[in-house]
Amino acid sequence: DAKTTQPPSMDCAEGRAANLPCNHSTISGNEYVYWYRQIHSQGPQYIIHGLKNNETNEMASLIITEDRKSSTLILPHATLRDTAVYYCIVCYGQNFVFGPGTRLSVLP
Amino acid sequence: DTGVSQDPRHKITKRGQNVTFRCDPISEHNRLYWYRQTLGQGPEFLTYFQNEAQLEKSRLLSDRFSAERPKGSFSTLEIQRTEQGDSAMYLCASSLARLGGQETQYFGPGTRLLVL
Numbered sequence: 001d002a003k004t005t006q007p008p009s010m011d012c013a014e015g016r017a018a019n020l021p022c023n024h025s026t027i028s029g030n031e032y033v034y035w036y037r038q039i040h041s042q043g044p045q046y047i048i049h050g051l052k053n054n055e056t057n058e059m060a061s062l063i064i065t066e067d068r069k070s071s072t073l074i075l076p077h078a079t080l081r082d083t084a085v086y087y088c089i090v091c092y093g094q095n096f097v098f099g100p101g102t103r104l105s106v107l108p
Numbered sequence: 109d110t111g112v113s114q115d116p117r118h119k120i121t122k123r124g125q126n127v128t129f130r131c132d133p134i135s136e137h138n139r140l141y142w143y144r145q146t147l148g149q150g151p152e153f154l155t156y157f158q159n160e161a162q163l164e165k166s167r168l169l170s171d172r173f174s175a176e177r178p179k180g181s182f183s184t185l186e187i188q189r190t191e192q193g194d195s196a197m198y199l200c201a202s203s204l205a206r207l208g209g210q211e212t213q214y215f216g217p218g219t220r221l222l223v224l
Contacts, residue, residue: 002150032210036215041220043215043218044151046213046215049210052186059188085148096153096213098151100149100152
């Protein structure tokens with residue numbers, strides 16, 4: 001079973017920040033938090049990952065709470081092309097277990 | 109583009125037929141994964157290889173499924189005697205595993221199988 005809990009769906013206005021939450025209260029000390037997204041009929045696309053510190057790349061920012069029991073993926077300026085299912089995964093090594101994810105709809 | 113590629117992208121077959129899918133990983137990635145994804149669900153792990161060796165198989169991988177990675181590069185996934193329940197998207201991913209390091213999996217576009 002997936003070790004994460006995410007809301008099934010969220011809406012966001014185009015141009016606004018999209019904040020996608022993820023709970024992972026049973027995360028172990030060596031487990032990373034990964035985010036992927038999947039646009040309809042395509043393979044999952046890697047977004048970002050982190051262990052303890054907040055991370056930022058050209059796609060998104062990842063904010064991990066100090067106790068590491070939850071995290072938030074931030075898309076700073078959502079566009080219509082960001083409409084997708086977003087998956088939060090915690091893992092160490094290669095054992096990726098996907099949950100159902102959050103379906104983000106970016107609205108014009 | 110040197111990402112993960114999969115072939116074919118779509119396959120329609122009749123129940124009882126055999127099908128084979130191919131995955132070409134990112135060059136120099138030593139690990140290769142197969143996942144299955146049904147409608148509305150996240151991908152489910154099937155099996156993975158490190159170089160030529162198949163190191164782990166999920167209980168989802170029934171006896172009708174077989175995967176190979178003969179030269180440690182591309183991989184094939186074969187389903188024998190297909191059933192309607194095999195209809196799904198089959199995803200391949202690859203990663204570069206380093207000793208003591210965390211790896212990131214990169215996914216291909218998937219092969220969508222429909223069994224009639």
